[in-house]
Amino acid sequence: MVSIAGSKKLKRQMAPQFWGITRKSKRFVITVRPGPHKKNYSVPTAVFLRDTLKIVTSLREAKSAIYSGKVKIDGVVRKSLHHAIGLMDVVELENVPDIYRLVPSEKKLLTPIKINKSEKSKKLVRVISKTTINKGKMQIGFHDGRSLILDTKLNVGDTCLIQIPDLKILEVIKMEAGCQCMVTRGVNAGQIGKIETIEKGTFILPKRAVLVLGDRKIEIPYDIVMAIGKEEPVIQLK
Secondary structure, three states: OOOOOOOOEEEHHHOOHHHOOOOOOOOEEEOOOOOOOOHHHOEEHHHHHHHHOOOOOOHHHHHHHHHOOOEEEOOEEOOOOOOEEOOOOEEEEOOOOOEEEEEOOOOOOOEEEEEOHHHOOEEEEEEEEEEEOHHHOEEEEEOOOOEEEEOOOOOOOOEEEEEOOOOEEEEEEOOOOOOEEEEOOOOOOOOEEEEEEEEOOOOOOOOEEEEEEOOEEEEEEHHHEEEEEOOOOOOOOO
16 A cells, blocks of 8 residues: 555654654654644654653553553644644643643753643644635634634734633734744744844845844744743743
8 A cells, every 4th residue: 555644754863853862773763744733843742752751661652652542732632653742732641740831942942841730721823824715704824733713813923822622712912013922943942032123024035023032132034933922921931
């Protein structure tokens, strides 16, 4: 039979560094299958359990935990070793008291942080697309693959605080001057600052945001910045 959606494995030398795997112990590692997050910005569930959290010691133990339904991602049980876990995803494990959210840090693209139990049903999602459909309604696409049909006016770049897994919008955070933002990729990943201005894109340069980070000011691409609150983050990010 023809393989669907490409190979299930990847050479360890080609795996993203933030996975935290050893490079020379074995030749291959399982990889991410098409799903909610892009391949280079996510980690497979089995690798997350074994190499990131180190809760299990082998792929066999990871299979046992995942196939028995002990792993919840954004409140939904996932039974695939290759399911992509990415930015702002909330991970729960059966019989483990800690709950994790994946956020960028100064050293890694994705780092799990422990969050309070009261926040496990909350998640920030960035609007990456919008399309007008029948009767003037808008279909909004988020960075984690979700989409909603809404009457609310949203722009690409805005952030929504949603309730998971119900996908109910609790708050809308506009990407505008004065709001608090987090850098999601690049050398400044994980840094939180305030937007000073938003510069329009040109034929040569993409749309950019001027961000104040402590005592310095940087100009970075608009699409790697996520609004996280008006005065302070609306959820725990550190």
